[in-house]
Amino acid sequence: MSVLVVGGAGYIGSHAVHQLLDQGKQPVVVDNLLTGHRESLPKGAVFYEGDVRDREFMRNVFKRKRIRQVMMFAAHSLVGESVKKPLQYYDNNVFGTQVLLETMIEAGVRDIVFSSTAAVYGEPEEVPITEAAPTAPKSPYGETKLAMEKMMKWCEKAHGLRYISLRYFNVAGARPGGLIGEDHNPETHLVPIILEAALGKREGITVLGEDYPTPDGTCIRDYIHVEDLIAAHLQALHYLKKGGPSDIFNLGSSEGFSVKEMIEAARDVTGKDIPVHSGERRAGDPARLIASSEKAKKVLGWEPKRTDIHTTIKDAWNWHSKNPQGYGGRLI
Numbered sequence: 001m002s003v004l005v006v007g008g009a010g011y012i013g014s015h016a017v018h019q020l021l022d023q024g025k026q027p028v029v030v031d032n033l034l035t036g037h038r039e040s041l042p043k044g045a046v047f048y049e050g051d052v053r054d055r056e057f058m059r060n061v062f063k064r065k066r067i068r069q070v071m072m073f074a075a076h077s078l079v080g081e082s083v084k085k086p087l088q089y090y091d092n093n094v095f096g097t098q099v100l101l102e103t104m105i106e107a108g109v110r111d112i113v114f115s116s117t118a119a120v121y122g123e124p125e126e127v128p129i130t131e132a133a134p135t136a137p138k139s140p141y142g143e144t145k146l147a148m149e150k151m152m153k154w155c156e157k158a159h160g161l162r163y164i165s166l167r168y169f170n171v172a173g174a175r176p177g178g179l180i181g182e183d184h185n186p187e188t189h190l191v192p193i194i195l196e197a198a199l200g201k202r203e204g205i206t207v208l209g210e211d212y213p214t215p216d217g218t219c220i221r222d223y224i225h226v227e228d229l230i231a232a233h234l235q236a237l238h239y240l241k242k243g244g245p246s247d248i249f250n251l252g253s254s255e256g257f258s259v260k261e262m263i264e265a266a267r268d269v270t271g272k273d274i275p276v277h278s279g280e281r282r283a284g285d286p287a288r289l290i291a292s293s294e295k296a297k298k299v300l301g302w303e304p305k306r307t308d309i310h311t312t313i314k315d316a317w318n319w320h321s322k323n324p325q326g327y328g329g330r331l332i
């Protein structure tokens with residue numbers, strides 16, 4: 001029996017594929033390679049190149065392989081871009097999930113672990129944020145993820161689907177060893193941008209706002225190591241397999257670091273001088289996002305192992321310094 005990993009050639013999905021193989025499971029990857037990288041896939045993974053919105057393609061995947069459970073990572077995921085191109089986000093994210101659920105239900109596959117986001121909470125009323133906090137997305141990206149969660153909820157009632165939705169905070173780091181890691185074009189995320197500056201690929205890093213109501217004036221975020229994040233996904237698959245009910249969990253470290261603290265930590269880890277410039281606030285950035293992940297710990301038995309900020313940056317640095325051009329046609 002196989003686990004279907006939709007979006008398995010992306011940054012986060014590819015880490016799931018590697019960990020599934022580590023655990024002796026058989027991953028079947030679907031990815032349209034718009035933002036994913038074929039080179040991130042290990043030899044043991046079965047790969048079908050195609051789009052989750054293509055019903056016939058998805059039907060064929062379910063026909064060809066005996067899929068037992070599904071992990072869904074495929075989505076557009078840039079907050080700023082989503083504000084400019086909302087319909088593209090609804091099409092890819094919401095319609096893509098609709099087709100996936102339709103073809104899963106047709107094929108009699110019931111379990112799905114879903115990649116959701118802290119962006120469903122918008123500007124939080126209080127931190128740490130628990131799963132009981134009100135949802136009030138501030139962007140089409142957050143809205144589409146919330147719509148996808150609700151779609152699964154209604155499919156549970158109508159068709160017996162069972163889902164675990166994992167709301168990620170800021171994901172960073174890479175698989176130790178430096179074989180796979182983060183490679184986006186364009187890159188908008190803080191950790192890879194800082195490390196590209198350390199490598200000399202960028203002139204420096206621009207701090208987007210220094211007048212937030214935080215101790216040093218820069219935004220505070222909760223950074224979780226991608227390997228720990230994926231460990232929670234595998235525990236969620238197991239939980240569903242054992243008959244656990246559908247549920248929603250936050251995944252973060254429960255600790256907050258400011259942009260300036262992240263730059264300082266990256267200087268420590270890399271030993272490089274990282275030039276810093278002051279910039280304007282980026283629209284839609286909340287001042288402070290910190291997760292409460294107590295529920296995932298209690299219910300799934302999740303315990304992050306590599307999520308301290310130095311290990312996270314060190315693992316990311318290992319990937320970036322070994323692969324300064326990203327995947328760039330490399331075969332593994």
Ligand code: UFG
Nearest residue numbers: 077117118119170188189190193206207208219259282285
């Ligand atoms: N930042 C900078 N300079 C940069 C890039 C980022 O100062 O060049 C700052 C941002 O303003 C923000 C922090 O670094 O305060 C982190 O920014 P990221 O872009 O790395 O991450 P976000 O917090 O914006 O986004 C993350 C996820 C999204 C998710 C969102 C929820 O990447 O998928 O959290 O709010 F939707």
